[in-house]
Amino acid sequence: MPTTRYLAAARTVAKTLSTVLDQRTATDATMIRRWLLTENNERVWLFGVLDEQRLASLLPYTSQQTLHHLSTALHGKPVLISNTTGLRYAVLLTNPPQMPKSAVFPGLVRGQVVLGVSLYETAIQTTWQSLGHMLVTGKNGSGKSTFNRLLAYQALAEGHRLLLADPHGTSFPMLAEHPALFVPISQDGAEALALTQRALGECRNRSDLFRQMPGYPEDLEEYNRLVTRSGGEPLPRLVLILDEFNGLADEEPQLIQTCKILGREGRKFGVNLIFSTHDLTLQEIGRVRNQVRTVVAFHTDASSSVLKTLGVEAAKEIVYRRPGLAFTNRWGLVQTYFLDKQVLIDRAPSALLTEQEQQLVQQAISETQGQMSIPTLVGWGMSAWQARSLVEDWEQRGWLKKDPQRKNARFITPDLAEIAANTQAAQTLSNTSNTFIGGKS
């Protein structure tokens, strides 16, 4: 049994706890009926089961003071109370799980934003819609810009449009000429204001389009589903990343009000606002806080009360020298993925395909003259369900279109052919074979 390796440690812990219980006036070690050593998920626990029948009062055994005393005697190892199957002390003998020191970006996952890994190396990912507006904060050098580039890379690969503010010119210089930019990169408060106003104008255009659409779409995905069904063009998501947000807002106070309105209206029309700042002391943050769904806090010296209202109080514990480690309001501690900035310099994508998607496009071009209908995909080994969900998703992206001249079958569009060609060029440029993973999720 693997737990036998822990027998000696278990004896020492049991003896120490018993000594403390005997030392304290209101407790007695003989109240521990038995000791249990168990293993669960590679963790070994020692339980001291209390004899509840004989206990006159539980409090002396379960008070914070007693637990603290027990823990101190074990040099700080936590002593917990468990009450699921009878009252017992619980001490973890194996080391507590550690966050990985770094996590390399594993590759794109279609339709998802991948963010990093949490405890036990669980991958953290979500959709852009569910990510919502975001606040990214941390002291200088804590990893904000690296994280923002990770988001920008995935936004580009999905075919989203970017609106960037980079007053120091250090986060996104490699994207200055990028065709996916909705407007040129803003360098100061006035330009950032113009950029958010432009996004707000786009929301108003979209509002008209949504209103004309039978079926009353409630968000961008639904609108795109409806519009492509009637042969129209889907709308891209807009991702705004405002680096050094507080500095920008100091320069141009009107920026806050526009961001508040954009935050509120943008959710429905496919806008993600990302506020990035090292400074959480200013009022500005308070005024956009209500719009923010996801908070990512790297190493920070912000006050506990501010962090608490943002739901990331534990970010206080993150030490300097752990760049990329963040506390989030939604997934707890996350080691955010590291994406080498060189990847963005070498080949900032304007939409990219995953490896599997690329193969499908090649096959359609070489075998079916570009036709990619459900029966075609089923013929290539997909289930009917997978095939339907793929063609519907690609149709919404404007990648497939029905051709009335050819029995209304779906064919790949020039847009998709171009993305496939770009993907191929990007893959030839790069030697990293693991940049693309997964498929549609």
Ligand SMILES: Nc1ncnc2c1ncn2[C@@H]1O[C@H](COP(=O)(O)OP(=O)(O)OP(=O)(O)O)[C@@H](O)[C@H]1O
């Ligand atoms: N996720 C990560 N994994 C590993 N190292 C990282 C990660 N993120 C950042 N770093 C390292 O930390 C350094 C600082 O990162 P970055 O420039 O992103 O910080 P920042 O918060 O934007 O700083 P500033 O406030 O000065 O702009 C980088 O040079 C990078 O090497």
Ligand SMILES: [Mg+2]
């Ligand atoms: Mg930075």
